[in-house]
Amino acid sequence: MAVNAKISLIGAGSGEFSLGIVRDLxxxxxxxxxxxxxxxxxxxxxxxxxxxASRYTxxxxxxxxxxxxxxxxxxxxxADFVINTAMVGGWRGWDDARAILAKYGYQRRIRLxxxxxxxxxxxxxxxxxxxxxxxxxxxxxxxxxxxxTLITRESDIKAVGLCHGHHGVRQIARLLGLDPxxxxxxxxxxxxxxxxxxxxxxxxxxxxxxxxxxxxxxxxFWAGPDCGISDGMGRKAVDVYKRVGLFxxxxxVTPGGGAKFDxxxxxxxxxxxxxxxxxxxxxxxxxxxxxxxxKFKEVAADQSTKVTEAYPPKRTLESNVSIIDAIANDxxxxxxxxxxxxxxxPGIADDVAVEVPGLVSAAGIxxxxxxxxxxxxxxxxxxxxxxxxxxxxxxQSRDRGMxxxxxxxxxETRSPEDAKACLEEILDLxxxxxMAEWYQ
Amino acid sequence: MAVNAKISLIGAGSGEFSLGIVRDLxxxxxxxxxxxxxxxxxxxxxxxxxxxASRYTxxxxxxxxxxxxxxxxxxxxxADFVINTAMVGGWRGWDDARAILAKYGYQRRIRLxxxxxxxxxxxxxxxxxxxxxxxxxxxxxxxxxxxxTLITRESDIKAVGLCHGHHGVRQIARLLGLDPxxxxxxxxxxxxxxxxxxxxxxxxxxxxxxxxxxxxxxxxFWAGPDCGISDGMGRKAVDVYKRVGLFxxxxxVTPGGGAKFDxxxxxxxxxxxxxxxxxxxxxxxxxxxxxxxxKFKEVAADQSTKVTEAYPPKRTLESNVSIIDAIANDxxxxxxxxxxxxxxxPGIADDVAVEVPGLVSAAGIxxxxxxxxxxxxxxxxxxxxxxxxxxxxxxQSRDRGMxxxxxxxxxETRSPEDAKACLEEILDLxxxxxMAEWYQ
Numbered sequence: 001m002a003v004n005a006k007i008s009l010i011g012a013g014s015g016e017f018s019l020g021i022v023r024d025l026x027x028x029x030x031x032x033x034x035x036x037x038x039x040x041x042x043x044x045x046x047x048x049x050x051x052x053a054s055r056y057t058x059x060x061x062x063x064x065x066x067x068x069x070x071x072x073x074x075x076x077x078x079a080d081f082v083i084n085t086a087m088v089g090g091w092r093g094w095d096d097a098r099a100i101l102a103k104y105g106y107q108r109r110i111r112l113x114x115x116x117x118x119x120x121x122x123x124x125x126x127x128x129x130x131x132x133x134x135x136x137x138x139x140x141x142x143x144x145x146x147x148x149t150l151i152t153r154e155s156d157i158k159a160v161g162l163c164h165g166h167h168g169v170r171q172i173a174r175l176l177g178l179d180p181x182x183x184x185x186x187x188x189x190x191x192x193x194x195x196x197x198x199x200x201x202x203x204x205x206x207x208x209x210x211x212x213x214x215x216x217x218x219x220x221f222w223a224g225p226d227c228g229i230s231d232g233m234g235r236k237a238v239d240v241y242k243r244v245g246l247f248x249x250x251x252x253v254t255p256g257g258g259a260k261f262d263x264x265x266x267x268x269x270x271x272x273x274x275x276x277x278x279x280x281x282x283x284x285x286x287x288x289x290x291x292x293x294x295k296f297k298e299v300a301a302d303q304s305t306k307v308t309e310a311y312p313p314k315r316t317l318e319s320n321v322s323i324i325d326a327i328a329n330d331x332x333x334x335x336x337x338x339x340x341x342x343x344x345x346p347g348i349a350d351d352v353a354v355e356v357p358g359l360v361s362a363a364g365i366x367x368x369x370x371x372x373x374x375x376x377x378x379x380x381x382x383x384x385x386x387x388x389x390x391x392x393x394x395x396q397s398r399d400r401g402m403x404x405x406x407x408x409x410x411x412e413t414r415s416p417e418d419a420k421a422c423l424e425e426i427l428d429l430x431x432x433x434x435m436a437e438w439y440q
Numbered sequence: 441m442a443v444n445a446k447i448s449l450i451g452a453g454s455g456e457f458s459l460g461i462v463r464d465l466x467x468x469x470x471x472x473x474x475x476x477x478x479x480x481x482x483x484x485x486x487x488x489x490x491x492x493a494s495r496y497t498x499x500x501x502x503x504x505x506x507x508x509x510x511x512x513x514x515x516x517x518x519a520d521f522v523i524n525t526a527m528v529g530g531w532r533g534w535d536d537a538r539a540i541l542a543k544y545g546y547q548r549r550i551r552l553x554x555x556x557x558x559x560x561x562x563x564x565x566x567x568x569x570x571x572x573x574x575x576x577x578x579x580x581x582x583x584x585x586x587x588x589t590l591i592t593r594e595s596d597i598k599a600v601g602l603c604h605g606h607h608g609v610r611q612i613a614r615l616l617g618l619d620p621x622x623x624x625x626x627x628x629x630x631x632x633x634x635x636x637x638x639x640x641x642x643x644x645x646x647x648x649x650x651x652x653x654x655x656x657x658x659x660x661f662w663a664g665p666d667c668g669i670s671d672g673m674g675r676k677a678v679d680v681y682k683r684v685g686l687f688x689x690x691x692x693v694t695p696g697g698g699a700k701f702d703x704x705x706x707x708x709x710x711x712x713x714x715x716x717x718x719x720x721x722x723x724x725x726x727x728x729x730x731x732x733x734x735k736f737k738e739v740a741a742d743q744s745t746k747v748t749e750a751y752p753p754k755r756t757l758e759s760n761v762s763i764i765d766a767i768a769n770d771x772x773x774x775x776x777x778x779x780x781x782x783x784x785x786p787g788i789a790d791d792v793a794v795e796v797p798g799l800v801s802a803a804g805i806x807x808x809x810x811x812x813x814x815x816x817x818x819x820x821x822x823x824x825x826x827x828x829x830x831x832x833x834x835x836q837s838r839d840r841g842m843x844x845x846x847x848x849x850x851x852e853t854r855s856p857e858d859a860k861a862c863l864e865e866i867l868d869l870x871x872x873x874x875m876a877e878w879y880q
Contacts, residue, residue, distance in 0.1 A: 239856060243841055243844070243845065243848070244841070244845075245841075261848075263848045263849070263853050263855065263856055263859065264855075264856060266853070266854060266855065267854065267855075270854065270855040270856075273855070274856075349789070375833050375836070375837045375839070375842065376837070376839070376841060376842050376845055378833070379826075379829055379830050379833050379834075379842070379845070380845075382825075382826045382829055382830075383826055385822075386819075386822045386823055386826050389819055389822055390819050390822075393815050393818070393819050394819075396815070397815045397816070399815070399816070401683055401684070401685075401816060402815065402816050402819070404683065405683065405684075405816055405819070405820075408683070408701075408703045409703070411851070413703050413706070414706060414707065414710065415703065415704075415706065415707075415710040415713070416679060416703055416704060416710075416714075419703065
């Protein structure tokens with residue numbers, strides 16, 4: 001069986017991610033016949049992914065077609081699935097803001113909400129309403145929680161947010177000596193704040209095993225070479241688990257999710273005791289990304305490289321293609337998804353995007369109804385929701401006053417006068433011209 | 441017309457407040473025949489209010505009866521209305537905690553939630569379920585927002601929270617040269633975070649007048665002798681109004697509500713520029729309370745004083761008696777009330793107590809449905825709700841771990857180890873014996 005689906009990949013220049021899609025399509029017979037439309041605003045990167053992807057399918061003899069375009073609307077036109085992985089301007093523009101922020105006494109980098117990302121999300125969605133109103137929108141760009149909530153509030157376009165953070169449970173399985181592929185797990189909450197609820201292996205609850213590992217083996221792991229800084233199974237993660245009753249998964253405790261539960265690294269001495277180093281973790285993470293980008297560039301430039309050797313043909317852990325397959329070919333399967341809550345997690349409003357297991361099929365995505373989050377976790381989750389609401393509603397308001405509120409609430413803001421002056425200087429930066437226009 | 445209602449007044453020893461109830465009863469013919477049962481755990485204060493109240497009604501020839509008791513259940517037995525104004529232990533017990541907190545580096549006083557108040561509220565409510573299940577419970581003790589939410593979640597006892605903060609609009613009226621008694625105003629939100637929505641005088645919107653006053657006269661007021669520190673019409677209040685679009689009323693911006701919007705007084709210089717002094721404001725407030733207590737003691741001790749001269753017989757601004765009158769004698773009237781939301785304020789969960797105008801009658805209390813709060817205010821309100829949820833749900837959980845979360849989240853907490861040690865020391869204080877038992 002083959003489909004003739006068109007997948008529009010926005011921000012395709014993030015080579016390794018895009019090639020992952022291609023790999024997964026190649027490994028999924030039922031998706032052969034698909035056309036992937038790569039779209040990016042960076043022509044060089046766009047050419048690179050088109051080049052590598054074409055060589056990849058040729059080497060494997062897979063029936064996948066590719067298009068490339070700098071024109072988003074061309075890519076969206078007639079698409080069945082739209083995967084958005086774009087990061088507008090990366091961190092570059094905000095580097096210019098650092099001198100201004102420092103002048104006003106801010107010690108850390110501040111982003112005033114997610115304007116540039118939100119603007120792109122909504123531009124894509126509005127284009128989709130016109131050019132491919134029945135297509136699925138897959139939100140693979142951050143912030144997934146805020147973005148999925150915004151989009152499902154603003155449009156009827158079918159949308160789902162994806163994040164691979166839930167695979168954090170695989171590390172737990174490995175440490176317990178279990179085959180990660182055989183673990184049956186359910187984590188839930190909101191994106192970057194998810195908690196391991198169900199944890200089964202061959203029909204048996206693994207939580208007791210995890211508790212025994214913590215009791216008997218954790219200290220040795222923490223002292224050994226396999227435990228990284230700010231590790232997902234480190235001292236902090238285990239202590240948070242003890243505090244709230246469910247194990248935190250992925251970026252719930254790691255710096256990738258914003259260094260929550262920061263009492264473990266308020267000062268250097270405490271951070272060292274808990275083996276935490278959020279700044280070092282982020283640097284390492286960024287280095288990984290750069291290394292991957294460099295490798296991809298080299299492979300693209302050297303036509304003599306066998307790309308299936310550089311990137312062996314095995315399935316990634318990303319679920320984009322599997323989810324598309326489940327919808328396009330009606331293969332009802334449960335995946336980790338971010339969707340409008342609508343009662344899946346009791347105690348959270350219907351119009352907030354939750355991360356839950358969901359049944360995906362040609363009928364769409366149906367959330368699996370979970371138990372209420374344990375009370376300590378629910379209360380923390382409400383704080384995440386509040387932060388998201390501030391971000392989303394500030395964008396929706398188009399009100400410069402609401403943007404100012406973000407700065408006024410910042411604990412490092414010295415006075416209302418400072419906040420007002422600082423905001424205007426930041427909005428005057430060339431990078432923020434469209435932001436200044438949005439917030440009247 | 442006269443009723444034979446029994447009003448149980450818990451915490452009656454706060455003399456001036458209780459005498460206010462008596463005064464209002466005396467001035468309300470339709471409430472004659474009422475019996476007030478004063479209850480307090482402080483016998484001296486209890487005797488004082490019983491003495492003064494009896495003399496008061498005798499001087500006026502009013503038909504109001506009084507009882508006094510140290511036994512709460514005796515007071516509640518057969519009551520039609522229960523007014524709770526009790527403040528457990530005041531701040532005394534927590535003074536003992538200050539040395540401990542200082543040792544762990546906390547610069548300011550911290551209260552770990554509202555355990556002692558919540559425990560009392562729920563003890564009263566559970567007694568009421570047994571002794572007077574059809575009575576109304578009037579929550580006049582702080583925290584009104586948290587307490588009313590807790591009680592309406594935990595019990596079917598009819599409950600309403602009252603606070604006089606909404607009378608802040610009277611100061612605005614006076615400054616604009618209007619008769620406060622003729623102002624038609626609606627403020628709403630959650631207690632200690634309410635916003636002036638409707639502001640009419642003789643059929644005309646007064647907001648334009650207020651805007652003109654801000655434009656032309658505010659500076660002179662701020663520079664003059666009538667503007668107090670942290671004034672409800674001060675620079676901060678006006679700036680917050682400019683920020684969010686509705687005028688903040690009462691403790692929404694004043695230190696009585698917890699010094700919210702603290703960017704106006706983060707450092708001394710900024711505070712002076714904005715004429716803010718939360719600490720001084722609180723000291724002055726506490727001095728007022730002590731002065732009132734002293735005066736009441738003197739009046740009680742000196743039988744030769746004419747009490748109606750010391751406390752002239754005019755109605756207070758408190759609405760307790762008027763609300764009881766509206767219910768007992770079915771006089772449908774709109775009052776400022778704190779009730780379970782149930783849709784009165786869109787965008788806030790049903791089971792959160794909101795402060796809104798409500799129609800009070802023999803049929804109960806029906807919230808007046810308000811427009812959604814303006815977006816900037818809603819987002820701030822969500823933060824208030826989150827703080828309330830943490831407080832209420834920690835109490836409901838009876839989980840010492842959740843109590844620890846409060847301390848772990850405090851920005852001054854230096855490490856998880858510190859938080860754990862500090863919590864245990866605080867719970868070991870004799871004052872907190874019942875709290876230590878509650879949180880297992």
